[in-house]
Amino acid sequence: MGFWKSLFTTTDTTTESSSQKRDRASLSPVTPQTERIFFSTERDIDLYDLEELCDAVGWSRRPLRKVKKAIQHSFLVVSMWEQQGNRRRLIGFSRATSDHAFNATIWDVVIHPDFQHKGLGKALMKYLIKKLRNDDISNITLFADPHVVEFYRNLGFTPDPEGIKGMFWYPD
Amino acid sequence: MGFWKSLFTTTDTTTESSSQKRDRASLSPVTPQTERIFFSTERDIDLYDLEELCDAVGWSRRPLRKVKKAIQHSFLVVSMWEQQGNRRRLIGFSRATSDHAFNATIWDVVIHPDFQHKGLGKALMKYLIKKLRNDDISNITLFADPHVVEFYRNLGFTPDPEGIKGMFWYPD
Numbered sequence: 001m002g003f004w005k006s007l008f009t010t011t012d013t014t015t016e017s018s019s020q021k022r023d024r025a026s027l028s029p030v031t032p033q034t035e036r037i038f039f040s041t042e043r044d045i046d047l048y049d050l051e052e053l054c055d056a057v058g059w060s061r062r063p064l065r066k067v068k069k070a071i072q073h074s075f076l077v078v079s080m081w082e083q084q085g086n087r088r089r090l091i092g093f094s095r096a097t098s099d100h101a102f103n104a105t106i107w108d109v110v111i112h113p114d115f116q117h118k119g120l121g122k123a124l125m126k127y128l129i130k131k132l133r134n135d136d137i138s139n140i141t142l143f144a145d146p147h148v149v150e151f152y153r154n155l156g157f158t159p160d161p162e163g164i165k166g167m168f169w170y171p172d
Numbered sequence: 173m174g175f176w177k178s179l180f181t182t183t184d185t186t187t188e189s190s191s192q193k194r195d196r197a198s199l200s201p202v203t204p205q206t207e208r209i210f211f212s213t214e215r216d217i218d219l220y221d222l223e224e225l226c227d228a229v230g231w232s233r234r235p236l237r238k239v240k241k242a243i244q245h246s247f248l249v250v251s252m253w254e255q256q257g258n259r260r261r262l263i264g265f266s267r268a269t270s271d272h273a274f275n276a277t278i279w280d281v282v283i284h285p286d287f288q289h290k291g292l293g294k295a296l297m298k299y300l301i302k303k304l305r306n307d308d309i310s311n312i313t314l315f316a317d318p319h320v321v322e323f324y325r326n327l328g329f330t331p332d333p334e335g336i337k338g339m340f341w342y343p344d
Binding site for chain 2: 001019051062066067069072073075095097098099100101102103105107110129135137140142143144145148149152153155156157158159160161162163164165166167169170171
């Protein structure tokens with residue numbers, strides 16, 4: 001966690017205050033030469049930036065029209081940005097669907113390879129979980145690829161609790 | 173499937189035509205002595221009827237205010253009704269959250285014990301899947317309790333495909 005904590009520290013920004021200032025990148029003047037990482041829950045993400053991020057981790061391309069619709073209809077969208085001077089760069093993304101009451105399911109968690117292994121994925125997830133908990137969502141779920149099960153376990157996620165199985169439907 | 177098929181048959185109603193007539197219960201006059209089972213995607217379900225149904229299968233009670241909110245914010249809500257003459261009775265329920273584009277997750281699948289083991293759960297799920305597929309949702313998911321994994325497997329759901337794990341978050 002040292003990497004991003006130090007970046008937050010340089011601008012006196014904690015995870016919490018960055019969430020309060022989530023519109024800053026689009027609304028406020030930026031001091032040149034300041035380097036920081038911040039979260040945003042805004043949905044007006046440039047879809048080509050997002051596609052570039054997903055390309056970087058090798059995901060299959062998806063129609064941008066559908067990506068736009070999915071973002072619109074997600075309960076929560078969290079993006080992570082690196083800001084250097086006047087430039088900002090999309091370096092992380094995640095979103096959750098929800099019934100706004102009981103359940104949420106997290107999808108599309110991605111961190112740019114240049115920024116992996118620095119605790120940023122953990123920071124993104126913690127931010128997302130905190131937001132969902134603040135909205136009184138009690139059941140936070142996800143479907144984890146085998147190589148990230150341990151990552152999510154370390155964040156407090158349990159695989160198959162009480163034998164509950166994640167299942168996917170495929171046509172016969 | 174014989175039981176509900178024969179009920180549908182008595183009114184010349186198939187699964188498809190019952191969906192087209194899904195507003196009938198609230199909109200159309202009903203011929204007395206007609207017995208049939210039909211689906212509805214209407215959301216104006218009496219919450220006390222739904223609570224009674226969930227009580228019957230032993231689920232923990234949930235605040236009706238939150239149940240109402242969850243129904244409002246689900247992508248799809250499917251209820252199943254038995255109609256006898258002028259009376260109708262809620263005998264099944266299910267709903268799905270979704271991003272309206274790629275993913276859906278099915279929650280709260282319930283069939284009244286009096287109507288279990290007659291193929292109605294299967295009919296309800298097939299109706300739900302068909303609706304989701306018609307809306308171009310490619311990834312249909314759910315979390316299955318151990319005793320219903322086989323039920324869902326028979327419907328075309330695969331547990332842990334390619335090692336993907338369903339995970340639930342619990343506070344530390």
